[in-house]
Amino acid sequence: MKSLPRSTAKDVFSHLFAIVTLYVSVVSFIILGFQYIDVTFPDALSFYYTGALDAIRSSMASLIVMWPAFVGISWFMQKDVKAEPEKRNIGIRKWLLYLTLFITAITIIVDLITLVNYFLNGEITARFILKVFVVLATAAAVFGYYLWDLRTESIAKSKIPKNAAIGASVIVLATIVLGFILVGSPAQQRKVRFDDQRISSLSMLQNQIGNYYATHQSLPGALADLADPFTGFMVPTDPRTHDQFAYIPNPPLTFELCAMFEAESVAIGKNGTQTFPYREYSGFDEHWSHGVGQTCFTRTIDPAMYPIVK
Secondary structure (H helix, E strand, O other), X not given: OOOOOOOOHHHHHHHHHHHHHHHHHHHHHHHHHHHHHHHHOOOOOOOOHHHHHHHHHHHHHHHHHXXXXXXXXXXXXXXXXXXXXXXXXXXXXXXXXXXXXXHHHHHHHHHHHHHHHHHHOOOOOHHHHHHXXXXXXXXXXXXXXXXXXXXXXXXXXXXXXXXXXXXXXXXXXXXXXXXXXXXXXXXXHHHHHHHHHHHHHHHXXXXXXXXXXXXXXXXXXXXXXXXXXXXXXXXXXOOOOOOEOEEEEEOXXXXXXXXXXXXXXXXXXXXXXOOOOOOEEOHHHHHHOOOOEEEEEEEEOOOOOOOOOO
């Protein structure tokens, strides 16, 4: 009787690599699905758009790297199995496939239990239903494919693995493209980060002007007057061009601060809706809303907030 082949170091590496890249890809895909749902149906009590964008970016990065790696190692293992069909029965492969079936089965059961529990509590919402569907569909797809794989004696002539890889890759690609639509291209995000630094610098200048007023009982004549060697304060400049920000005093209490912005900010409404935003402004930050190009912000000092320092 012919003995089954033993697992080699290459087999162990290949199957462990495949299972890790699969799990990371699946988790990243589910997280992206959740974030897209949160962006589409924001919860006024818990939704934070900036946090959602951060989660989308990190999950996209994982999916962009891990999914091609999983497809590549899967193709390599399929080619290896076609050359040596007996390798379909090696221990490491069986153990990891059954582990995957176990995890996906438990995920499906917990997902359905959660759905029923929320239904009985009368807490079913569109957001919740969609999230349940994302988890259920993803886990069911993984479970169904690997159950078929375990039950099939030979897949040498089957087109199912190839079709499954193509179909899943199309879905993953569409998910990634949607992420770029929501968070913007890398070039756009770089513009946003420069604008964020500009807003931070303008806010710093605004506070320093208020402190100057409290000390001198007047507005500074120029931004250079704000430099303070004792405290170490240096007047910030534009992060990209290193030009000074425009400052227009209008005594006794009003002044303008101006900067050249590269991306448009979008304010998040009280109901949480937004239109193609690259970052959110709410509360205090609404006072720094701007378009593309030169934008000036008019500020009037409230003497009660900046009492005169004697």
